[in-house]
Amino acid sequence: MGIPSEDPMTPHRLLYQDEIARLQRDTLEGFDLVIAALDRALEALAHQDLELAELVVADDDRIDGRYLQIHQGVLSLFARQAPVATDLRLLAALLHVIRNMERMGDQCVNISKLIPVSGEKPPTDPQILSMLEEMGLAVREIVRQAMKAFETRDETMAADLAERDQKVNDLNRAIFRRALEVGNDLELREWAMTMTLAARCLERVGDNAVDVGEQIAFVVTGVFREFADASHGPVSKSE
Amino acid sequence: MAPAGRPAPAERIRPGRASPPCAGACRRARREPASGAQHAAGHHLKPVDQRRVAFFRGGDDGVFQRAVAAGGAEAARLADGGDQRLDQCAGLIGIGEQHFDHLIDRHRVMLGVPAVKIGHHGDGGVAKLGLAGQFGLGHIGHADHVAVPAAVEPALGQGAELRPLHRQVGAAAHMRHAQAGQGRLQVAAQARAHRVGHGHMGHAAGAEKAFLPRKGAVDELVGDDEGAGRQVGPQAAHGAERQHIGGAQCFECRDVGVHYGEHQAIRGVSLDFGLREITALIGPSGCGKSTFLRCLNRMNDLIPNTRVDGQVLYHGQDLYSEEIDPVQVRKRIGMVFQKPNPFPKSVYDNVAFGPRVVGMEGDMDEIVERALIRCALWEEVKDRLDANAFGMSGGQQQRLCIARALATDPDVLLMDEPCSALDPISTGRIEDLMTELKERISIVIVTHNMQQAARVSDKTAFFTVEMADGEKHRTGVVVEYADTTTIFTKPRDERTEDYVTGKFG
Structure with a gap:
């Protein structure tokens, strides 16, 4: 009776797998930071809260730090572990995803920096405020969905991001049109113009989330394709 | 180089003969x-x-x-x-x-x-x-x-x-x-x-808190007829001290050089090895990685015409001091080799061999089991402890050799290309094992497989060969020593870059 040979199916390279899992976890936590920043930025916007806006700006260092940390981790795994197949696609995708994450954080900062520009007690337009709030919630939801799709490698959920982003884009245009028609009060117009910039930032966050979705689809399928072409609108799933 | 006086031919030993006490x-x-x-x-x-x-x-x-x-x-x-x-x-x-x-x-x-x-x-x-x-x-x-x-x-x-x-x-x-x-x-x-004095092996100053027992001290322990080596077991040798390992370094090497006869194999190697870290030594063939590794447990002592100079401090003690007993050195600093080399004995006896010969105390079954568990081999062999080790796969044999080295409870494991005879699955197993082992011991590994160094080690030292006098004299030197990630993502020295990118070596 010999000794049973080792079971080749026992998982190994455990440290490497742990490291990949850790990077993914860190990335998701990075998105949690983004959502927290987004919430604060929206609240600061709604209430002209300068202090909260400053907090968002200061806190962005954490997101940037997260970006650098994961970037370094991915490079280290490339150099040391020679990842292949799904691991390779995931790590390559992570480099894009964290860049999107970092950009989302920057957009929150941009929104926060608009708040002092619009003055201390500016006249406001309830319609624009309401649309901005709606937009903010929609964007928040999209980012959440991107995280979920990333966590579960759900390609369908990822592709759905483009559809949902359409609503954000529509709201962005609506805010722009409303700003054009907001009236003759100079201060109000200035405020409305500033809000179009904020809406633009939110719209960009939505786009970033869609880009994350494209990376998820790449990890799953191995094929990269854009969900939405800026010049042609969203691509339907049948294509 | 003058030989000392030649002694009278020693009498042949007759084992078992009664001997007067001395x-x-x-x-x-x-x-x-x-x-x-x-x-x-x-x-x-x-x-x-x-x-x-x-x-x-x-x-x-x-x-x-x-x-x-x-x-x-x-x-x-x-x-x-x-x-x-x-x-x-x-x-x-x-x-x-x-x-x-x-x-x-x-x-x-x-x-x-x-x-x-x-x-x-x-x-x-x-x-x-x-x-x-x-x-x-x-x-x-x-x-x-x-x-x-x-x-x-x-x-x-x-x-x-x-x-x-x-x-x-x-x-x-x-x-x-x-x-x-x-x-x-x-x-x-x-x-x-025919011993002659040699170079300038330094002495560790003030090594009172000796990590390795002094020779004399060992004598006291093993000289006892009744207890024949018993107290040299791990409990006695480092049961208490292990708790008090100070500092983050396990080895501190200063300007280590090795001569094989006239030939200088390595020169000026100054490296510190972290406690409970894996350090990899990489470099092209003949750059002295293994030679240097062997300095770390005085294995070069075993090669005739070899001279080691410089200083190797092990937990602050000069490894080459007169006071240090090489036996203790190698007990504390184990070694695993390229080719799995189990004894043609049972799995159990392979692991029990070391502890038996050093006279380790304690339940041998437990010692064997513990070593096998640490090497993730226990589940595979627990019902076949009496089977011949040669019936194992290469990867299992190598893990058995590691278990055998661990059985005497060393503090450091030196590994000289431990996976080069193994398939990728077994290699992965050994690498995982190393990562687990480093929770308790420090590991220094020589490898020709750069990717392996990259995968498992915390720090990497890159050695290369320096030619002198045409190609007549090849001497190994350390080019760069840094965190492994640094070596493989942004090496400082161009020679390191060329080596890790595969442009030479």
Whole structure:
């Protein structure tokens, strides 16, 4: 009776797998930071809260730090572990995803920096405020969905991001049109113009989330394709 | 380089012969190695030594049989079957192919008959070492003297002197001229007689908090006839101290150089190795990685004509100090080799071998189980502990060898290309194992596989060869030492970059 040979199916390279899992976890936590920043930025916007806006700006260092940390981790795994197949696609995708994450954080900062520009007690337009709030919630939801799709490698959920982003884009245009028609009060117009910039930032966050979705689809399928072409609108799933 | 006075030919040992007590004199003499005490026959051997003698005298069948008769069960068991015995001798003596040939063909010093060679490929023309460092056992430890097992030494009348071989330039030359008829013990005695002082091996200042017991202290422990080595077990040797390992460094090497005869193999190596870290040594063939690794547990002592200079501090103690017993060094600093080299014995006996020979106390079953569990081998072999280790796959054999090295509870594991004979799955298993082991011990690994260094190590040292005088003199030097990620993502030195990117080497 010999000794049973080792079971080749026992998982190994455990440290490497742990490291990949850790990077993914860190990335998701990075998105949690983004959502927290987004919430604060929206609240600061709604209430002209300068202090909260400053907090968002200061806190962005954490997101940037997260970006650098994961970037370094991915490079280290490339150099040391020679990842292949799904691991390779995931790590390559992570480099894009964290860049999107970092950009989302920057957009929150941009929104926060608009708040002092619009003055201390500016006249406001309830319609624009309401649309901005709606937009903010929609964007928040999209980012959440991107995280979920990333966590579960759900390609369908990822592709759905483009559809949902359409609503954000529509709201962005609506805010722009409303700003054009907001009236003759100079201060109000200035405020409305500033809000179009904020809406633009939110719209960009939505786009970033869609880009994350494209990376998820790449990890799953191995094929990269854009969900939405800026010049042609969203691509339907049948294509 | 002048040889010391040649001693009178030592009397041949007759294992098992009653010996008058002389431990006191021995100890005295060991503390005064320069006195060159001629303590002729009459050393009493501890039982465990007798077994070692029996074991190592395998070449001469007559003597061997007598030794077996006298040496008891262990020797008999080791001797079960000529080929096996030789095999084990080959493994245990731990000398490489080249030197092995040398011994066999010219002197038949140890084995007397061509036996199984150890299949290491050459490394800069230097014989590779086999198992010796794996246990740091006495018998191998004192194979310090190339072919002279420890236990033989006291009986040679030279036991009083336990100076390591790095002071023995020329030993091999004398062995070469020895007459076969003189008998191997005399040969060895002569060899050891020709010691010369050497370079500038520094001494650790103020090593009061000794991590390794001083030689004298070891003497006190093992000199006790009744307890024959018992107290040298891990509990005694480092049970308490281990808690107090200070600092983050395990090794501090300063300007280490190694000469093989006239040839300088490595020069100016100054590296610190972190505690409970994995450090990889990489570089092209012949750059001295293995040579340097062997300095870390004094394995180079085993190669004739070798001189080590510079300073190797192990937990702050000078490893090459007069006071340090190489036996203890190798017990604390285990070694695993390229090719899995289990004994042709059962799984259990393989693992129990080291602890038995050093006389470790405690439940042997438990010791074996613990070592096998640490090597993630337990589940695979627990129902087959009595099966021959040769029935295992290569990867399992290598993990068994690691278990065997761990059984004596070392503090450091030196690994010389431990995976180069294994398939990727087994390699992955060993690498995972290393990561687990580093929670408790420090590991230094030499590897030709850059990716392996990249995967497992925390720090990486890149060695290269410097040519002098055309290509006549090739000396290994360290080019760069840094965090592994740094070495593989942004090396500082262009030579490192060229090597890790595969442009040369």
